Amino acid sequence: MIKKCGYVALLGRPNAGKSTFLNAVLGTKLAVVSNKPQTTRNKILGVFTEADSQALLLDTPGIHKTQGLPKMNQVMNKVAWSVLSDADLVCYLIDVTQGWSNEDALWLESILKKFENKLLLLATKTDKVKIEEVEQGRLNILNRFQDLFEGIKASGELKCQLIGDQPQLISSKRPEEITSIRQFILSQMPQGEWLYGEDDLTDRPQRFVCAEIIREQIFRQLGQELPYKIAVVIDLFEHKNNVTNISATVIVDRDSQKGIVIGKRGSRLKSIGTEARISLEKHLDKKVFLELFVKVKPGWTENINMLSEFADLQEPSDSK
Ligand SMILES: Nc1nc2c(ncn2[C@@H]2O[C@H](COP(=O)(O)OP(=O)(O)OP(=O)(O)O)[C@@H](O)[C@H]2O)c(=O)[nH]1
Numbered sequence: 001m002i003k004k005c006g007y008v009a010l011l012g013r014p015n016a017g018k019s020t021f022l023n024a025v026l027g028t029k030l031a032v033v034s035n036k037p038q039t040t041r042n043k044i045l046g047v048f049t050e051a052d053s054q055a056l057l058l059d060t061p062g063i064h065k066t067q068g069l070p071k072m073n074q075v076m077n078k079v080a081w082s083v084l085s086d087a088d089l090v091c092y093l094i095d096v097t098q099g100w101s102n103e104d105a106l107w108l109e110s111i112l113k114k115f116e117n118k119l120l121l122l123a124t125k126t127d128k129v130k131i132e133e134v135e136q137g138r139l140n141i142l143n144r145f146q147d148l149f150e151g152i153k154a155s156g157e158l159k160c161q162l163i164g165d166q167p168q169l170i171s172s173k174r175p176e177e178i179t180s181i182r183q184f185i186l187s188q189m190p191q192g193e194w195l196y197g198e199d200d201l202t203d204r205p206q207r208f209v210c211a212e213i214i215r216e217q218i219f220r221q222l223g224q225e226l227p228y229k230i231a232v233v234i235d236l237f238e239h240k241n242n243v244t245n246i247s248a249t250v251i252v253d254r255d256s257q258k259g260i261v262i263g264k265r266g267s268r269l270k271s272i273g274t275e276a277r278i279s280l281e282k283h284l285d286k287k288v289f290l291e292l293f294v295k296v297k298p299g300w301t302e303n304i305n306m307l308s309e310f311a312d313l314q315e316p317s318d319s320k
Helices: 017-026 071-085 102-114 130-155 175-187 206-221 255-262 264-284 304-311
Strands: 004-012 046-050 053-059 088-096 119-125 231-240 243-250 289-294
Touching: 004 017, 004 071, 017 046, 017 053, 017 088, 017 119, 017 175, 017 264, 046 130, 046 175, 053 175, 071 102, 071 304, 088 102, 119 130, 206 231, 206 243, 206 264, 231 264, 231 304, 243 255, 243 264, 255 289, 264 289
Parallel strands: 004 053, 004 088, 088 119, 243 289
Antiparallel strands: 046 053, 231 243
16 A cells, blocks of 8 residues: 655644644644634644545644744744644635734745745634625635735745645534545645554643643633743643542742632632543543642743743744
């Protein structure tokens, strides 16, 4: 049997729906999702294998302008861009409810000029708008994209190869659409030996995914600004007598944030812990005992060593 295997980078602005798309393609929850932008902090590899083909999907932090934001945001952007060097296919996601933006133009210009492989535009969240508005949204994105594409082509700087309908309309909430886009993605993979086993789901250790599940609850339960200053570190992870014992520390940037995370008489931390435990039990398919602690590490989002220690974020050397 001739095998196929390739990397698929999921890129787009924060909140475009990349993690939800990854989970839908894999048919299981791997990447964390919230309605706040920049939930994804690191690249996450999801492995999808079917018949002779393996697609290695890389979910990335949403690409965003980082002026005035902590060092962490610059590293997040670099991590997102770094996946281009490995990718055989880039899926660039645009939320159809938000439409095309100047930032999409900026990021896509870079991709069209630098990326020497296949590009597919996906217009996401089509279930959120009326049918007649979906077509309008598609045309708006298409027209703006074509202007950009033709301009770059005319200047002789085009490197990328477009595939499929541009943009392809999808909703991660509609399994039948995900099935057909998944088949399309698999069909675009180059010939090559599989890099992961048939049953592998990710390259990330179980501890990483569990820390992300706890962080997801923090993102969901706290207000607008605070979650960006928070990391989760797993201190203990052991299976004993059919129970998984997990002890984790929630890292915050300042004393005042510690109080917010803990809440009145511990109520917020208790609620985060309860929801996270339910989610962890579903993910691990085991009973979970979860303990959470909160620690202050001033300035961690600005410090490259602490970014690596608490968020497993390292600055890639070969990114722009
Ligand atoms: N109705 C609907 N909601 C969606 C769809 N895709 C994503 N969402 C929602 O959009 C929000 C953002 O989705 P994410 O998957 O976290 O977006 P992301 O691009 O990974 O975001 P970042 O982590 O900021 O990069 C969440 O509330 C999702 O539930 C979709 O196809 N339909």
